[in-house]
Amino acid sequence: MIPLCRAPRGTVDVLPEEQPYWGHVYHTATRLAKLYGYSRIDTPMFEEASLFVRGVGQATDIVQKEMYVFQDRGGEMMALRPEGTANVCRAYIQHGMHNLPQPVRLYYWGPAFRYDRPQAGRQRQFTHFGCEAIGEDDPALDAEIIELAWRLYQELGITDLSLQLNSIGDPNCRPRYLAALKAYYEDKLGRVCPDCRARFQTNPLRLLDCKVEGCQPIIAAAPPFTDCLCQECAKHFQELRSYLEALAIPYTLNPRLVRGLDYYTRTVFEIQPPEQAAQNTIGAGGRYDGLIEELGSRPTPAIGFATGVERVIANLKRAGVPMPAPARPAVFVAYQTAAARSAAVRLASELRRAGIAAVMAVGGRSLKAQMRQADATGVLYAAILGEEELATGTVMLRRMEDGQQERVALQDACQRLKANA
RNA sequence: GUGGGCGUAGCGUAGCGGUUAACGCGCCAGGUUGUGGCCCUGGAGAUCGAGGGUUCAAAUCCCUCCGUCCACCCCA
Incomplete structure (x- = not known):
């Protein structure tokens, strides 16, 4: 018997006293997005479920166990959006945005939904602010997105974050890397945790971010992806790094950084607070050069970034960033x-x-x-x-x-x- | 989906087998002659998460369920 007067599990009410934080994040984010030339887009909170299955990836946890799916009265399988990128790409295709000057720069703000067990930093309904730049593979665009993200946190007042950066290649070099990784793990399966033995079969990249103590030495000695990148990907990554250095954005090369969504190619990055808390990534993104094609349009490179507003606010509180007092009547x-x-x-x-x-x-x-x-x-x-x-x-x-x-x-x-x- | 902690008035807590469940904050009303903040007085508000069991007796012990928090998985 679920109490009637209680917000559904994993959801919260944002009460008046919390609103200053929300206003601060919202205004900073939208101001910055416009400053970088991004235009607002709002997409539906639910879509055809298959959009996410194709877009996010059939094999991902998001699709397999976290998606809010339902059949509408017309019998269509719909899903509450688990993230924003697939929607934006769908809109890009639907509205023929490839006819606009490329890249098309878009930003969005709104709720996303994942059927998870709630815990610190994780809710079933949460709020994403995201930016997508579609139609160009120039690493300068990667740098632009990363700078926008980095600057967002700085202007919000969170200054002790770290930027983790990696490249996970493209369809040319990834199979090569996966083969190398599996070859490396082959004779070590007896010494890794059960989860890792499963990952070896289902999602070898994930082997690299296992948290189990006993697996750490094996991960540390694993071949880094950056050694296996094809020439184009290596060049792209090198250029991006040179831009980040030119922008004086401090980053940490993290060869173990992988992302949970299938669509990422080449550049991936995460932004994290100093503590090693469980759900600590407050923002993340990367390049997804294959996604638009996967959704049925012509090959179109793109890069994007999203941040979890609730996690950002948690960090504003952690860092003790003062908020303006809420407006009161005079x-x-x-x-x-x-x-x-x-x-x-x-x-x-x-x-x-x-x-x-x-x-x-x-x-x-x-x-x-x-x-x-x-x-x-x-x-x-x-x-x-x-x-x-x-x-x-x-x-x-x-x-x-x-x-x-x-x-x-x-x-x-x-x-x-x-x-x- | 798995594991652990916790569930007593709106919030924070005390009580941990025995008469009408206590305290702080908050809320409401008073403290005479039109007025706030401090102080004083009074009041409302809790089927002690729900159901079952043990007992002469349970908020207090046991079981189940629900909720919540944290962790795993995964992710923002």
């Missing part, structure tokens, strides 16, 4: 007697019309109780309407900070408050 309109209520309603309305945020006392409480509310609301001024004010067409303006108050003519109230608030 004025609380209180009244003494029932006779003054109508005047109070009108005053509150006029204040708002003048652009002054105002809340009015409701519920017919005592003036004392109204003042308590005014205080709790955190307003700058209380506007009090009593019998005297009513009789003289005035209002008492009380500055909450120090209790100073003055009586002004009703018609001057807006101007007076505007000057002081």
Whole structure:
């Protein structure tokens, strides 16, 4: 029996006191995206399930055990999007964006869904901000995306992150590498963990990021992908590195960095906070030169990046980045007697019309109780309407900070408050 | 899917076999003659996660389920 009044497992309510973090991340992210020439795109939160099966990869955990799939009333198999890249690529194809000047630079912000067991840094509904640059394989574009990501965190105020970088080749050189990796592991299977024995069969690349202690020495001595890259991929990677160095973006070469989605080629990167927490990658991305073709269009190179907003916010808190105080209304309109209520309603309305945020006392409480509310609301001024004010067409303006108050003519109230608030 | 910790008022906690379950914060109302923050007084609010069992007696012990947190898997 699931309690009725409880958010579904793995989902959260973002309460008013959390909103400053969300506003900060949202405004920083969208401002930066525009600064780099990216345009906003919004895609549906659900799509034909097969889009993700093809796009993300049949063999991935995301598709095999984490996708929210459902049959709609027309019998179509749909899925809540587990990430944003497949949607954006679908939109690129559907709207013939290959006719636009390439690359097409797009950014998005919105929820994604994965049916996981929740834990620290992992929810079933989470928020992705992402950028995609489609239609160009120039490593300068890789550098642009990485710089955008890096700068995002810097401007947000998280400065102790590390950038992990690797290249996982393309369809030319990856089979060669996988063969080398498997050959290396062949005679060591007896010494690795059971998970790794399974990975050897299903997803050999994942062997490289096993966390089991006993597997670490074997991973450390495994051949790095960068030794097996074909000439084109090696050149691409080398150029990217030279750009990152020119941009003074510090990165760590991590030959063990692999990604869980099938579509990645060549460049892959992750951005992580210093602690070795479990779910610690706050942003990641890479090149996916084969995805558009896999979805049925012409071969089109592309690179993208996405960050988990909830994880970003967790890190803002961890790093103690101060947030601006949430906006509070400027004025609380209180009244003494029932006779003054109508005047109070009108005053509150006029204040708002003048652009002054105002809340009015409701519920017919005592003036004392109204003042308590005014205080709790955190307003700058209380506007009090009593019998005297009513009789003289005035209002008492009380500055909450120090209790100073003055009586002004009703018609001057807006101007007076505007000057002081 | 697997493993571990935890579930007592809105929040944070105490109580850990025995009369009407306690405290802090918060909330509401008062502290006379039109007004907040401090202080004082009073009040509302908990079927002690749910169901079953042990016992004369269970919030307290046992089992099951649910929820939650953390970890694995995997990922943002």
